[in-house]
Amino acid sequence: MTPTGLSTGVSTTAKRTVLVSGASIAGPALAYWLHRSGCAVTVVEKAGALRDGGYPIDVRGTAVEVVRRMGILPQLQDAHIDSRRCTFLDPDGSEVASLSPRAVAGGVEGQDLEVRRGDLAAILYALVRDDVEFLFGDSIDTLDQSGQGVDVTFHSGQQRTFDLVVGADGMHSRTRETLFGPEEQFHRYLGYCFAIFTMPNSFGLSHEVMVWNTPGKAAALYAVGDSDELHAFLTFHQPQPPFDALRDPDAQRDLVASVFAGAGWEVPAMVNTMRDADDLFFDTAGQIRMPHWSSGRVALVGDAAYAPSFLTGQGSSLALVGAYMLANGIATNRDHSSAFAAYERDTREFVAMNQALVDNGAATLFPTTARALEQRNTMLRDLVTLPSATARPAHSALRLPEFAPLR
Numbered sequence: 001m002t003p004t005g006l007s008t009g010v011s012t013t014a015k016r017t018v019l020v021s022g023a024s025i026a027g028p029a030l031a032y033w034l035h036r037s038g039c040a041v042t043v044v045e046k047a048g049a050l051r052d053g054g055y056p057i058d059v060r061g062t063a064v065e066v067v068r069r070m071g072i073l074p075q076l077q078d079a080h081i082d083s084r085r086c087t088f089l090d091p092d093g094s095e096v097a098s099l100s101p102r103a104v105a106g107g108v109e110g111q112d113l114e115v116r117r118g119d120l121a122a123i124l125y126a127l128v129r130d131d132v133e134f135l136f137g138d139s140i141d142t143l144d145q146s147g148q149g150v151d152v153t154f155h156s157g158q159q160r161t162f163d164l165v166v167g168a169d170g171m172h173s174r175t176r177e178t179l180f181g182p183e184e185q186f187h188r189y190l191g192y193c194f195a196i197f198t199m200p201n202s203f204g205l206s207h208e209v210m211v212w213n214t215p216g217k218a219a220a221l222y223a224v225g226d227s228d229e230l231h232a233f234l235t236f237h238q239p240q241p242p243f244d245a246l247r248d249p250d251a252q253r254d255l256v257a258s259v260f261a262g263a264g265w266e267v268p269a270m271v272n273t274m275r276d277a278d279d280l281f282f283d284t285a286g287q288i289r290m291p292h293w294s295s296g297r298v299a300l301v302g303d304a305a306y307a308p309s310f311l312t313g314q315g316s317s318l319a320l321v322g323a324y325m326l327a328n329g330i331a332t333n334r335d336h337s338s339a340f341a342a343y344e345r346d347t348r349e350f351v352a353m354n355q356a357l358v359d360n361g362a363a364t365l366f367p368t369t370a371r372a373l374e375q376r377n378t379m380l381r382d383l384v385t386l387p388s389a390t391a392r393p394a395h396s397a398l399r400l401p402e403f404a405p406l407r
Contacts, residue, residue, distance in 0.1 A: 014329075015040045019152060019160075021140055021175050023050060024337060025057075025117075026302030026319035028124035030168060031132045032070060033403065041132045042162070044154065045138040046063035050125050053118030053279070055196055055231050055252060056081055061395030062350070063317035064326045069403065072123050079119040081224050081240035085208040088380055093212065093265040097380040101209065111205075114396075116224060120316065130180060143178055145296045145375030164336055165298045168319075179295045183288075190309055190358060192240065192285035192366060194235040195256045199270065199276035202232045212265045213376075216368045218374060221258070223393045232270050237368045241284045252282040253372070285309045287355055294340035301326050311366075312357040314395070321398060322347060328403055350398035357394055 001064045002278035016039045020027045023045035050086070058074065059067060067073050085226040088096040100181060101114075144151040149161045167175025180186070205223035212219045221230050236259045247354075257271050274280060288307040291302045302319035309315075329343035330336070367373040 007105040012286055016163040016166045017149075017161075018042070018166065018167055018330075019044065019140075019162040020166045021049050021387050022170060022302075022304070023047070023125065023134065023136075024168070024170065024319075025124065025316050026120070026304075026323050027166075028128050029066070029070070029320050029323035030112065030166060030327055031128045032124070033324055035131045036129065036328065036403070037327060037331035038392070039330070041128075042135060043128075043132055044135040044138050044140060044162075044302045046137070046155075048137040049143055050121060050136075052122065053117035053188070053318075054121075055233075056114050056222065057117045057120065058082075058311050058313050059113040059120070060314070060317050060318065061112070061401060063320040064113065064256045065400055066320045067113075068323075069126065069400075070206045072127060075123050076113050076115055076120065079115045079123070081116070081211060083207055083222075085116060087208065087210045088377070089210060089212040089265060090377075091212070091214045091264055094378045097384050099380065113164045117316070125347075138173065140178070143298060144220070145176075145298070149376040150297050161351035163297065164330070167298065167300045167304045168302050168323075169304055171283075171286070171307040173300065173301040175298065176288075176290075176300055178339055179298050182292070186290050187376075188287040188289050189241050190287065190311060190370075191239060192235055193238045193255075194233060194246075194273060194283065194285060194310065195252065197274050197279055198229050199230050199232045199273040199277070201228050203266070205230065211365070212267065213367070213373060215370050215373050216366075217260065217263065218366050219263070219265065219270055221266070221270075226381070229263065232269075232273065234270060234274065235366055236260070236287075237366070238284075241286075245283070248281070249280065252280070257284070264279065285311055287358070289355070297336050299326060299340050303396055306355065307350075309353045310357060310374070312354055314354040314357065318351060318354055319397070321350065321400075324400060324403070325398075328401055331403065346401070347398070350394075353394040353397050357392065 018034050018039045018041050020031055020043045023043050027043050032044050034041045083101045086101045091098055100401045104149050122240050132192050139155045142153040147164050150165045151161050154158050160304050167173050169175050184331040206226050211278045220233040234256055240297050260271050287309050294306040301322045325347040326343045329339040333339035367376050
């Protein structure tokens with residue numbers, strides 16, 4: 001096996017080699033900061049190319065400071081979607097309330113950002129592609145920590161050794177499963193399933209979101225700018241996770257169609273489009289909660305370690321902040337155990353606060369009973385007459401340390 005890490009007799013100032021699994025948000029962000037600290041970074045991504053597209057995501061609070069320090073804040077401001085209106089509808093399609101999206105999400109106008117997931121991924125990739133090795137169309141098959149580093153066998157058959165490995169491979173992380181065990185041990189199911197896909201903008205929507213609700217069910221059409229394409233969401237309450245459907249796209253389509261059978265508004269057209277959509281993404285709303293984010297020389301970051309669920313709107317922000325804090329721990333501590341311990345110590349409270357947003361009412365937009373739906377509608381009508389919302393404390397709870405040079 002060809003070692004690419006430190007070897008006996010090599011100066012302790014030699015570059016540490018780090019393998020990052022995943023090239024979405026957390027992976028490239030981590031790669032940027034690790035390269036800046038003097039590490040030699042390789043990013044492996046099972047997809048054959050950078051994944052573009054995807055639904056809009058938010059960058060809020062502390063994460064805005066991270067992207068400012070990366071020098072990409074102006075690019076993200078240019079890519080800002082600037083949704084101007086969120087309209088909530090009754091089961092018959094009549095309007096309940098129309099208000100600023102920030103009033104609902106707790107964002108700060110002029111500071112927080114909303115961008116397409118693919119735009120953020122592309123900006124991050126462009127920032128690091130000349131300084132970091134990318135291996136597209138490959139993945140980690142096995143990890144062996146019995147030696148002085150981590151011996152990695154890739155799916156392609158390539159074998160290499162790294163000083164450190166980081167799993168940034170999402171909520172259903174293969175790295176986490178390999179090191180810590182099945183996802184079920186760490187998955188906190190939140191009682192909802194969702195389907196996301198695109199459909200033609202035949203409704204004339206612009207810079208806005210329309211949300212339809214009945215108890216336990218919601219449908220949304222999301223117009224990003226003046227695009228001729230809409231992001232469609234179908235979300236529903238499901239007491240137990242449908243594990244069989246998670247592995248069967250046809251079962252996913254059948255489940256969603258059966259749940260929304262007989263629904264009003266534009267839902268029948270949305271279901272028909274979903275049936276043939278080639279970009280359907282189906283999953284459960286859930287969180288990853290782990291007692292530890294590392295094992296030996298391998299650590300996890302972003303959704304792989306602490307997915308907060310789409311109900312919080314904080315997944316991308318946690319990924320960006322977590323990447324910064326992990327890289328800073330590695331830069332500050334030559335010993336990996338101390339580096340990972342510092343990362344957890346300084347980041348865990350921030351993660352916990354954001355995951356707790358679900359318990360503090362983030363799921364109230366999708367009520368499961370008629371009474372809860374009416375209470376939510378009353379809340380929304382009141383929000384229309386209230387001043388602009390202030391940021392939720394959890395979004396900015398972590399004060400970033402200055403990034404440390406590699407010791």
